[in-house]
Amino acid sequence: MRRLFFLFLLLPLWSLAAETSENELLDDALDAELAALGVADGEELRLLRGNFYYSYLNGQYYRTLYYLDQWEKAEGAEGAPELEAEVMRAAVYLALGLEEQAEAKFFAVAEQGGGASGDAWYFLAQRLLNNADYDGAEIAAINSLRADPALSPRYEQELRSILVSAVAQQNRIEEAKSALAGMLDKSIWTGYARYNLILAMIRQNHKSRDLEALIDEAVYYLPKDEEGRSLRDRVLLLAGIAAMEREKHKLANRYFREISLETVFSAPALLHYGWNLLAEWKYEDAIQPWRILQRMYDPYHPAVVESLLAVPHTLELVEAVNQSVLAYERIEDNLSVMVDELRSSNQPELLDAWLEEWRLTNAQQDWGWERQQLTDLQDSPVTRFTQGLLDDDAFVRQLAVLHDLDRIQADLADMQRTLALWDEVLVVRRQHLENLGGDALLDQMEERQMDVLRKVLAVQDKLLDEDETVFSYASESDKVRIERLRNVVGYVTSLQKIGTPTRDLAPYKERWRRMRGIQLWDIYEEQPQRKWDTERDHMKLRSETDSLFAQLEHTRTSMQWAESSWRGFPEQVQNIQARISATQALISTIQLQQADVLKLYASEYMDDLDRRLTLYLSQARLALARLYDDSLQKHVVENPEVGQ
Amino acid sequence: MRLLLIIALLLPQLSLAEDAAVRKEVLAAKETVLELNRDLYELERELLSPATTRAAFNLTLNHGEYFEPLSIEISVDDELKVQHLYTERQVKALRMGAVQPLGDINLAPGKHSVRAVVRGVDHLGQGRELSVTEMVNKTSKPLITELVIVDRDDLQSARVQLKYW
Numbered sequence: 163m164r165r166l167f168f169l170f171l172l173l174p175l176w177s178l179a180a181e182t183s184e185n186e187l188l189d190d191a192l193d194a195e196l197a198a199l200g201v202a203d204g205e206e207l208r209l210l211r212g213n214f215y216y217s218y219l220n221g222q223y224y225r226t227l228y229y230l231d232q233w234e235k236a237e238g239a240e241g242a243p244e245l246e247a248e249v250m251r252a253a254v255y256l257a258l259g260l261e262e263q264a265e266a267k268f269f270a271v272a273e274q275g276g277g278a279s280g281d282a283w284y285f286l287a288q289r290l291l292n293n294a295d296y297d298g299a300e301i302a303a304i305n306s307l308r309a310d311p312a313l314s315p316r317y318e319q320e321l322r323s324i325l326v327s328a329v330a331q332q333n334r335i336e337e338a339k340s341a342l343a344g345m346l347d348k349s350i351w352t353g354y355a356r357y358n359l360i361l362a363m364i365r366q367n368h369k370s371r372d373l374e375a376l377i378d379e380a381v382y383y384l385p386k387d388e389e390g391r392s393l394r395d396r397v398l399l400l401a402g403i404a405a406m407e408r409e410k411h412k413l414a415n416r417y418f419r420e421i422s423l424e425t426v427f428s429a430p431a432l433l434h435y436g437w438n439l440l441a442e443w444k445y446e447d448a449i450q451p452w453r454i455l456q457r458m459y460d461p462y463h464p465a466v467v468e469s470l471l472a473v474p475h476t477l478e479l480v481e482a483v484n485q486s487v488l489a490y491e492r493i494e495d496n497l498s499v500m501v502d503e504l505r506s507s508n509q510p511e512l513l514d515a516w517l518e519e520w521r522l523t524n525a526q527q528d529w530g531w532e533r534q535q536l537t538d539l540q541d542s543p544v545t546r547f548t549q550g551l552l553d554d555d556a557f558v559r560q561l562a563v564l565h566d567l568d569r570i571q572a573d574l575a576d577m578q579r580t581l582a583l584w585d586e587v588l589v590v591r592r593q594h595l596e597n598l599g600g601d602a603l604l605d606q607m608e609e610r611q612m613d614v615l616r617k618v619l620a621v622q623d624k625l626l627d628e629d630e631t632v633f634s635y636a637s638e639s640d641k642v643r644i645e646r647l648r649n650v651v652g653y654v655t656s657l658q659k660i661g662t663p664t665r666d667l668a669p670y671k672e673r674w675r676r677m678r679g680i681q682l683w684d685i686y687e688e689q690p691q692r693k694w695d696t697e698r699d700h701m702k703l704r705s706e707t708d709s710l711f712a713q714l715e716h717t718r719t720s721m722q723w724a725e726s727s728w729r730g731f732p733e734q735v736q737n738i739q740a741r742i743s744a745t746q747a748l749i750s751t752i753q754l755q756q757a758d759v760l761k762l763y764a765s766e767y768m769d770d771l772d773r774r775l776t777l778y779l780s781q782a783r784l785a786l787a788r789l790y791d792d793s794l795q796k797h798v799v800e801n802p803e804v805g806q
Numbered sequence: 807m808r809l810l811l812i813i814a815l816l817l818p819q820l821s822l823a824e825d826a827a828v829r830k831e832v833l834a835a836k837e838t839v840l841e842l843n844r845d846l847y848e849l850e851r852e853l854l855s856p857a858t859t860r861a862a863f864n865l866t867l868n869h870g871e872y873f874e875p876l877s878i879e880i881s882v883d884d885e886l887k888v889q890h891l892y893t894e895r896q897v898k899a900l901r902m903g904a905v906q907p908l909g910d911i912n913l914a915p916g917k918h919s920v921r922a923v924v925r926g927v928d929h930l931g932q933g934r935e936l937s938v939t940e941m942v943n944k945t946s947k948p949l950i951t952e953l954v955i956v957d958r959d960d961l962q963s964a965r966v967q968l969k970y971w
Contacts, residue, residue, distance in 0.1 A: 205971060209864050209952065212905020219899035224843045229907075231844065260836055314902075563832055570839050577846055584853060716915040719946065720859070734849055738842065745838050752831050759828075 207236050218254065218285075226254050245271060249282040256289035264289070268298055280306045280313030287324050299328040319351040326355035330362035338362065347383045353393050356380035360397065364404045374413070377401045381420070395427040402431065406438050414438045418451075429455060433465040436472060445480045449473055461496065462546045470496065471778055474785065483789060490786045497779040501772065507543045508768040513761045516544040524565055525572065544764070551767050560763065564756045567749055574746050581739050588731050600721040604714075611714050618707050625700060635692035636685050647678055855910040861942075861949040863888055863908040865924075867900040869957040873934060873964035875900070875926040878953075880908065882918050887911045905952075913944045922953050924966055936966040 214229040234247050248271045255264035268286065283306030290299035303325040306313050313321060322345050330338040338359050345352040356376060363373050380397050384390040402417035418435035421427060432455040439448035452469040459466050474489035506512075523540050539545040539552065551557045628634045633644055654670055855861075863880055867873075874897055880888035888909050900906060921939040928934045942949060951970040958965060 205952075205969075206950065209905050209950065212866065212903065213864070213907045215902070216896075216899050216904035216906050219902060219904055220895055224840070224847065227840060228844050228847050258836065258840065260833055260840075262830075262833055263837065563829070566836065567832065570835060573839060573843070577842060580846065580850075584850070587853070713916065720914050731849070731853060738845055738849065741838075741842055745835060745842065748831070749835050752828060752835065755828060756832075 204236070207233065210236055214250070218250070223254055223258050227251075230254065246279055246282045249286050253282070253285040253289050256286070256293055264293075265295070265298070268302070279311045280309035281311075281317065282306075283309055284313055284317045284321050287321060287328075291324050291328055296328040296331040299324055300332070303328060319346060319349040323349075323351035323355040327358040330355075330359045333362055333366055335359070335362055335366060335368060347379075348385065350385055350389060350393070353380060353384045353390065353397075357393065357397055357400075360400060364400070370408065370410075373404070374401075377417075391422060392425045392427075395421045395425040395431070399427045399431045399434070402438070403434055406434065406441070409441075411438055411442045415442075423454075423458070429459050429463055429465040432458075433469055433472075436469065440472070440476060440479075445476050448476050460546075462500070462549075464550055467500075467775070467778070471781065474782075478785065478789070483793065487786065487789050490782050490789070494779065494782045494786065497775055497782060501775050501779060503543065504547050504768060504772050504775065507547055508765055508772070510761070510765075512544055513764055516542055516548075516764070517757060517760060520561075521564070521568055525568065544768075547768055547771055548764050550771070551764065554767075557760075557763050557767075560756065560760055564753070564760055567753045567756060571746065571749050571753065574742050574749070577742050578739065578746075581735050581742070585732065585735050588735065604718055604721060607714055607717070611710060614707055614710065618703055621700060621703070625696065628696075633682075633685055635689045635696065637688075637692070640681070640685050643681055647674065647681060650674055851910065855912050857948050858946050859912040859914065859944075860910050861913040861944060861951065862910050864950070864952045865900070865906045865908055865955070866903075866952060867897075867955045870897075870901045870955065870964075872929045872957050872962055873924075873926055873936065873955055874928075875924050875955065877925045878908065879923045879925075880953075881921045882911065882913065884919070884921075908953075913949060915944050915946060917941055917943050920951065920968060922966060922968060924953070924955060928964070929962070934964075936964060938966045938968045940968045940970070942968075942970050 210229055210233040214226060214233055217223075217225040217229055230247055230251055237247065248267060252264045252267040252271060255267060268290070283302050287299050287302035287306055290296075290302055303321055306321055307325075322341060326338050326341045326345070329341055342352070342355055342359060345355060357380060360373065360376055360380065362368075363376065377397060381394055384394045384397075398417045398421045402414045402421075405411070405414035405417060415435070415438055418431055418438060421431040432451040436448045436451040436455075439451070452473050455469050456466055456473075461467075470493050474486045474493065477483075477486035477489060519540050519542065539549065633640065636644065651674070654667060654674060657665065657670070658667055861882075865875075865878065867875065875892050877891045878888070879886060888911065890906075890908060896906065918941070919939065920942050921937065923935060923937045925933070925935050936955065938953070942951065949970060951968060954967045954969060955964055956967060957963075
């Protein structure tokens with residue numbers, strides 16, 4: 163069991179680091195400009211690149227690939243394909259779980275070398291490390307540090323941590339130490355780098371003095387926040403177990419005592435602390451951490467189960483026989499119940515229901531790197547026994563594959579629904595446009611527009627004629643007055659014909675001439691202003707007519723575009739629908755296979771647990787038998803008459 | 807007995823090979839889904855806003871020291887066309903130099919009045935509203951617009967500009 167915990171601790175901290183990196187990504191001190199990512203010359207290119215980064219940073223990976231394609235197409239048109247796009251494509255592929263495609267892309271890019279920005283290489287290094295591709299992560303990290311445009315300052319510590327971890331994971335301790343030397347002591351990333359280096363040093367049986375110094379340094383500099391405390395406990399637990407293995411029990415005790423009771427590492431720490439004290443023959447002291455462990459944690463926790471047997475074993479060593487017997491009896495009862503429960507849970511139909519529930523619980527999670535919380539199993543009798551499976555990388559990987567398949571299937575169903583709606587939209591659009599009768603409508607509008615134009619031209623002709631007239635630009639009232647003057651001429655003429663001697667017509671003629679003069683004066687005085695106003699109004703009218711003509715042209719273009727807005731699309735929709743159906747069928751088959759693999763995995767794990775618990779049960783019963791036998795023998799020796 | 811041993815030795819290899827085969831199938835399926843998604847996205851874009859009528863709106867935040875956007879509204883010819891509320895993650899992506907694709911709309915050819923109102927907070931935490939109104943001319947080519955929020959160090963303030971081409 164101890165070995166199991168040790169292995170658990172040896173698992174690198176990649177997933178934890180990845181989670182934190184997302185937060186780091188959103189660090190407050192964000193001051194980089196687009197220039198830091200390398201701005202392209204063309205505006206469209208700049209926008210496409212910016213759109214790509216926006217969707218990437220917001221985790222919209224489908225859209226990210228779309229923008230990446232558009233960006234690449236635009237780059238290609240200018241004859242300058244960018245390496246950065248390829249680096250980022252590899253990172254997106256990794257994010258979506260397309261490891262092989264990402265790897266192929268990465269090697270192609272690495273062969274070309276340079277070119278991409280420091281940030282692009284950083285994103286790739288991060289994904290490669292998460293994927294346990296240490297060699298690739300190291301190359302990407304080095305490229306990032308050397309890149310131009312340079313890496314944004316906010317990523318520097320994380321990137322150096324990736325470099326240290328990747329090198330340490332390849333067991334190159336001295337190089338990892340050199341890389342670590344360039345990091346800031348108090349950064350959490352330095353803490354992760356130190357932890358991974360400690361792991362490598364333990365694996366390689368490195369010199370104790372160096373190892374202990376590094377452990378002290380790691381613990382001392384970690385931040386005092388929740389993440390820092392959790393990492394501190396992890397480092398101390400690892401250090402304690404390593405010291406135990408080296409039989410440095412005092413040192414191990416020091417490490418175990420420093421571990422808090424508030425993190426996931428507390429339970430294994432209490433268990434190991436007890437074993438370490440037992441190894442020092444401190445029997446009574448050893449029981450205390452186990453008691454705390456049993457009080458604080460679920461009875462099915464693997465550390466608690468192991469401690470249950472450890473307590474009576476210790477009591478036996480201190481010759482507290484009665485207490486030991488009582489403890490063994492209690493354990494036998496507990497273990498018997500556990501084994502019964504385990505066997506009743508390890509049934510195909512229960513495993514089916516368990517897996518189905520897990521799939522439903524995780525249905526909302528995305529696929530690719532967004533599925534970090536997948537390992538949360540729901541509360542159920544099966545989960546009580548399969549919790550340990552979550553420490554098994556292979557199982558978690560298979561679980562992730564099933565989840566990805568479920569998500570893909572859900573995405574495909576969404577796509578089908580969307581396409582069905584589009585199909586409907588296209589039919590409606592086509593009918594609407596046909597009913598609209600675009601051409602007839604346009605002809606009618608054009609006819610009306612021509613009428614207006616004709617009227618405008620007629621007005622223009624009239625204006626030209628107006629200049630030729632005597633009373634040009636006269637107002638209506640002027641015209642009435644002119645008409646009156648004209649009528650007066652008839653009257654005066656008829657009076658002249660009558661010609662009575664007493665009637666003197668001269669004053670009438672004089673008044674008429676005066677009136678005519680005033681009238682002409684009035685008209686000619688206002689004529690320039692009226693002419694100007696009329697011409698201005700006419701120009702306005704011309705301008706409105708021109709706009710109307712332009713609008714008609716635009717409407718004609720719009721109608722032509724609208725006419726073609728459905729053409730060719732139904733075929734495209736049907737084509738994609740057929741491809742989706744084929745993919746759905748393929749994925750359904752793989753889903754079934756994958757679910758079977760996982761159920762078999764869980765069942766075998768429970769069989770193994772069954773064997774282990776049965777072994778514990780046998781040990782408890784054997785111990786009980788031995789204790790009873792010892793007691794009986796003792797009783798027989800003390801009372802010889804009983805034996806006869 | 808030897809046959810049994812060979813079979814026993816081969817079993818893990820077979821299961822490994824099976825695992826690799828499933829893995830390959832899964833990878834191929836994922837790739838197909840990505841292609842399908844990309845095609846669907848393109849199709850949707852073409853259906854919703856064909857190149858001839860497309861007007862694409864983008865937003866960039868230059869520095870963003872004096873202004874943090876909380877929401878944006880874009881009206882074209884007094885009709886509200888685009889609305890968006892920002893999340894913390896989106897604002898931080900913008901501050902890192904990313905360009906937000908606000909969306910595509912359809913515009914008829916000719917002149918249009920575009921008005922953008924960006925609401926947010928300044929560096930003192932006070933509510934602020936930046937706005938810009940411009941006449942844009944839509945031709946038969948897609949209209950690409952970019953709203954740029956620029957810091958003005960001299961006034962310790964920010965303003966929004968509309969670029970289009």
